[in-house]
Amino acid sequence: MRIIANLVWKEVRELLTIRTLLPFIAVLVIFLFVGRALRGERAKAQAPQPVMVVVPDSSHFADTIINRLKEENFSVTRTTAAKEQAQKQAQKEGFSLLLVLPESVDYRIDRFQPVVIEAYTILKGFSFTQTIRSGKVKSVFTRINSELTEYHLKRLLPDIPAENIENPVQTGEFVILRDRVAAGSPEAVQGMAMAQTFIIPLILLMVLLYASQTLAASIGQEKENKTLETLLTVPINRVSIVIGKMLGAVVVAVVFSLVFMLALGYYTTAFAEGVPSRTPDMSVAVQLGLTLSPEAIFLLSVTLFLAIVTALALATLLALLSEDARGAQAALTPLMMLCLLPYFFTMFFNIQTLSLPLKILLFLIPFSYPFLIPQAILFGNYPLIIGGLLYMTIFCAAAIFIAARFFSSDLVLTTRLRFRRRR
Amino acid sequence: MEPAVVVDDLVRDYGVLRAVDRIGFEIKPGEVFGLIGPNGSGKTTTLRVIATLLKPSGGGVKVFGRDVVKEAAAVRRMVSYLPEEAGAYRNLSGLDYLRFMATFYSADTVERDKLVEQAMAIADLGRRIQDKVDTYSKGMTRKLLLARALMSSPKLAILDEPTSGLDVENSIVIRQKIKEFAARGTTILLSSHNMLEVEFLSERVALLRQGRLIALGTPEELKSRWSARNLEEVFLKAGQ
Numbered sequence: 001m002r003i004i005a006n007l008v009w010k011e012v013r014e015l016l017t018i019r020t021l022l023p024f025i026a027v028l029v030i031f032l033f034v035g036r037a038l039r040g041e042r043a044k045a046q047a048p049q050p051v052m053v054v055v056p057d058s059s060h061f062a063d064t065i066i067n068r069l070k071e072e073n074f075s076v077t078r079t080t081a082a083k084e085q086a087q088k089q090a091q092k093e094g095f096s097l098l099l100v101l102p103e104s105v106d107y108r109i110d111r112f113q114p115v116v117i118e119a120y121t122i123l124k125g126f127s128f129t130q131t132i133r134s135g136k137v138k139s140v141f142t143r144i145n146s147e148l149t150e151y152h153l154k155r156l157l158p159d160i161p162a163e164n165i166e167n168p169v170q171t172g173e174f175v176i177l178r179d180r181v182a183a184g185s186p187e188a189v190q191g192m193a194m195a196q197t198f199i200i201p202l203i204l205l206m207v208l209l210y211a212s213q214t215l216a217a218s219i220g221q222e223k224e225n226k227t228l229e230t231l232l233t234v235p236i237n238r239v240s241i242v243i244g245k246m247l248g249a250v251v252v253a254v255v256f257s258l259v260f261m262l263a264l265g266y267y268t269t270a271f272a273e274g275v276p277s278r279t280p281d282m283s284v285a286v287q288l289g290l291t292l293s294p295e296a297i298f299l300l301s302v303t304l305f306l307a308i309v310t311a312l313a314l315a316t317l318l319a320l321l322s323e324d325a326r327g328a329q330a331a332l333t334p335l336m337m338l339c340l341l342p343y344f345f346t347m348f349f350n351i352q353t354l355s356l357p358l359k360i361l362l363f364l365i366p367f368s369y370p371f372l373i374p375q376a377i378l379f380g381n382y383p384l385i386i387g388g389l390l391y392m393t394i395f396c397a398a399a400i401f402i403a404a405r406f407f408s409s410d411l412v413l414t415t416r417l418r419f420r421r422r423r
Numbered sequence: 424m425e426p427a428v429v430v431d432d433l434v435r436d437y438g439v440l441r442a443v444d445r446i447g448f449e450i451k452p453g454e455v456f457g458l459i460g461p462n463g464s465g466k467t468t469t470l471r472v473i474a475t476l477l478k479p480s481g482g483g484v485k486v487f488g489r490d491v492v493k494e495a496a497a498v499r500r501m502v503s504y505l506p507e508e509a510g511a512y513r514n515l516s517g518l519d520y521l522r523f524m525a526t527f528y529s530a531d532t533v534e535r536d537k538l539v540e541q542a543m544a545i546a547d548l549g550r551r552i553q554d555k556v557d558t559y560s561k562g563m564t565r566k567l568l569l570a571r572a573l574m575s576s577p578k579l580a581i582l583d584e585p586t587s588g589l590d591v592e593n594s595i596v597i598r599q600k601i602k603e604f605a606a607r608g609t610t611i612l613l614s615s616h617n618m619l620e621v622e623f624l625s626e627r628v629a630l631l632r633q634g635r636l637i638a639l640g641t642p643e644e645l646k647s648r649w650s651a652r653n654l655e656e657v658f659l660k661a662g663q
Contacts, residue, residue: 006526014514225510230571233474233504234527235496410477414437 003236004244011248014221015214016255024256031263042132048075049133051097052090056080061105061115064147068140087120096122096133109148117141175288178380182287192285193378201370203261204304205343208367211253211308212315212335215245219319220328229413238408246312289378296377299385303373306392310366311335313399320403320412342368346375366395425488427452427579427610428473434481435468442468444634445482450612450627452487452578455605457625458614459654465634466614467507467583473612474504474581486579503577507584507614509568513557517548517567520556521574528575542574545600562593569597573604580604582613586620598624618654630658637661 051074055062066076074097079086083100090098098120102108108115119137153162173185182189222228231241285291292300314335319328342365345354351372354362362368369388376384406412428450435443443465450456458466471477473484475495484491486498511520518539525538543552546566548559556564565585572580585601586594601624605611615621621628622642630638630645638645638661642654651657 002530003527006523010512010515010523013519014512017514225513226506226508227510227512229471229476229506230504230509230524230568232476233499233502234524235499236527237496413471413476 003240004247007241007244008248008251011218011245012251015218015248015252024259028259028263032266035263035266046073048073049097049136050075050077050093050095051099051137052077052079052086052093052095054079054081054083054086054098054100056101056103059101059105061109062101065099065101065117065140065144068144072136072140074136074140083118090120091122096124097137098122112152175284177288177290177378180288182284184284189284189288189290193290193375201304201374202343203257204307204370205339206260207250207253207257208308208311208339209336210256211249212311212332212339213329214252215249215312215315216319216322216328216332217325218245218249219316220322220325223320223322223328224324232412239404242316242404242407245316246309249312249315250308292374292377296374299377299389300370300374302389303370303392306389306396307367307370310392310396310399311339313396313403314338316403317399317406320406321415338365339367341365342371346371351375363391366392424452426450426485427454427487428456428612429485430469430473430482431484432482433469433472433479433484435465435472435477436480442634443472446629446631446634446636447482448629448636448639450579450610452610453605453608454627455601455611455613455625457621457628458612458631459616459618459621459628459658460614460631461616463633464631466616466631468634469631470504470581470583470612470614473579474502475499476504501578502581503572503575503579504581505568505572505583505585507587511556511564511567511571514555516555517546517552517559517563518543520567521546521552521571524571525574538574541576542570545573546570547596562589562596565589565593565597566600569600573600573609576607577609579610579612582611584615585613586615586617594620618658622654628654630654630661632658632661 051069053062053066053069053076055066055078057080066078069076077095079089081089086098086100100118100120102116105115121134121137149166150162153160153165157165173183175182175184175186175189177189219228222231232238315332318331318335322328322331342362345351345358345362346368349358351359351362362372369392373385373388375381376388426449428448430446430448433443433446434441446465446469448456458469460466468477472479473486473491475491475498478492487501489497489501491498511517512523515523521539521542522535525535525542528538529535546552546569548563548566551559551563552567556567559567569582569585572582582601586597589597598620601611601613605624611624613621613624625642627639627641628645629636638649638657640648645654645657645661646652649657649660651660
């Protein structure tokens with residue numbers, strides 16, 4: 001244990017340097033900066049926005065519009081000026097929006113004549129704030145239109161609920177999953193399932209790719225600097241060296257991935273804030289049994305663990321076949337492909353509808369199971385869970401065995417030995 | 424007395440290429456033994472087999488009676504190997520590197536501290552031992568690595584081209600350190616293509632050419648046998 005701890009400490013010291021941290025710090029700073037800027041823009045957009053409204057004559061409808069604008073946090077200036085004059089005044093006084101109502105609005109509405117309100121957006125640049133403001137104005141008019149429709153329908157058909165005419169066909173959506181039925185839309189259920197079963201494997205994918213690269217770089221550097229030769233002659237079990245390297249790579253990868261995910265989270269929530277929440281009612285998930293039980297979380301953890309260890313064992317093998325750090329990075333390409341393929345397959349295709357050769361290919365790749373097993377757990381697909389875990393365990397054990405045997409033999413030094421350099 | 428090293432009819436092949444071809448010699452305990460030969464003569468391969476890094480294709484090697492293949496772990500506890508042109512971990516300080524390596528030789532903290540102190544004395548880098556290895560000159564790195572190789576007071580130190588690429592001043596310092604350690608009883612097996620250096624350091628030498636042993640003896644014996652002024656001349660005459 002002491003030996004492995006010492007090796008892990010060395011790996012972390014070697015791999016966590018300013019040079020390796022710098023790109024991550026740069027990404028972190030960019031995400032934090034952009035996230036902060038977006039939040040600032042949103043705060044500006046939420047502040048009362050000045051709008052000038054041209055109302056040529058006294059109108060009940062104009063009063064309604066102005067009230068709705070005020071409710072949407074617009075600061076309204078009412079004027080009776082002519083359109084051209086109002087345009088100049090609005091620009092001069094820093095308004096961002098000018099609404100021009102036609103004459104006799106109430107008269108037109110009463111006679112079911114269309115009312116065209118001219119909306120002039122005064123552009124001072126293209127920004128995120130401008131998009132939010134335009135959206136708010138549109139929502140005001142949608143609301144007013146809806147209210148007017150309701151008003152007209154009540155006048156024409158006072159005994160019929162307006163809702164029955166506006167939406168004559170209404171849907172009651174239900175989802176069936178195995179033997180359970182719950183009220184809810186399939187999109188919402190899909191969203192919930194994806195959030196539970198896709199995010200964790202996605203984080204794993206990041207850790208896995210980074211850990212493999214870190215490990216390969218470390219082994220490549222050891223070969224390049226001939227520190228590996230020294231390490232292989234010290235009185236320790238060579239398998240300890242492999243384990244120490246793998247654990248060191250995992251520690252570093254987890255640190256980097258956490259930093260990255262935090263920064264990404266800060267950035268993406270800056271977009272999500274203020275957008276109407278689409279979080280579905282969790283009771284649908286509970287009714288359908290779509291929540292992960294402790295047993296399911298345990299199975300998922302085992303899957304993720306097996307995937308990480310398998311990737312690291314394969315990365316070790318590939319790195320040992322190369323001559324130096326650069327070669328080790330290049331040697332990882334097949335592994336990267338194996339990790340990314342299942343991600344794209346499961347993201348864009350339904351496994352059930354894939355052609356047989358593609359399905360077989362997907363099942364042969366051990367890194368498919370972190371994406372397949374969570375869904376299989378939710379759908380109660382036990383043959384896939386048991387078969388997948390069994391396959392992963394066998395693949396993982398074989399990869400570790402081969403890596404350990406390779407590391408314990410003299411192949412570790414001779415595989416890429418150049419005869420012309422031998423003495 | 425049991426020999427420190429017995430190389431018996433050693434063969435090492437790389438595919439179809441024979442790097443070491445049935446060589447044999449013995450090294451006495453406490454002896455400084457030199458392997459001489461040009462590039463590609465099989466020196467490094469021989470040292471790697473003795474250091475348990477490579478397995479023989481034929482023949483055998485024993486270190487203090489232990490077989491390098493069957494009892495590799497036991498051999499590793501007795502030997503220390505300094506590869507040619509080896510580096511240290513660049514992001515560690517010299518001191519951290521020595522501490523890291525000392526952990527493999529002792530579980531006891533006090534004993535480990537003693538090993539590190541001994542290594543610091545051998546490396547003789549002063550306050551620079553606290554600096555990152557990345558900032559060291561080639562000579563400083565070589566001193567650090569020699570210190571690492573000798574700090575555990577191994578029964579057999581295998582030094583591959585210990586002064587390769589170093590300037591005269593650093594080479595002299597390294598040679599001096601090797602001599603000091605040999606005087607303390609450590610058996611030393613070194614290789615070099617610098618025959619004058621081997622002549623200066625070694626009590627006995629083996630001359631290799633194209634994987635074969637072409638001469639073996641003390642420098643004086645060899646010079647007398649080949650009527651040569653130095654080992655370079657011996658090598659030229661023996662190879663004809």
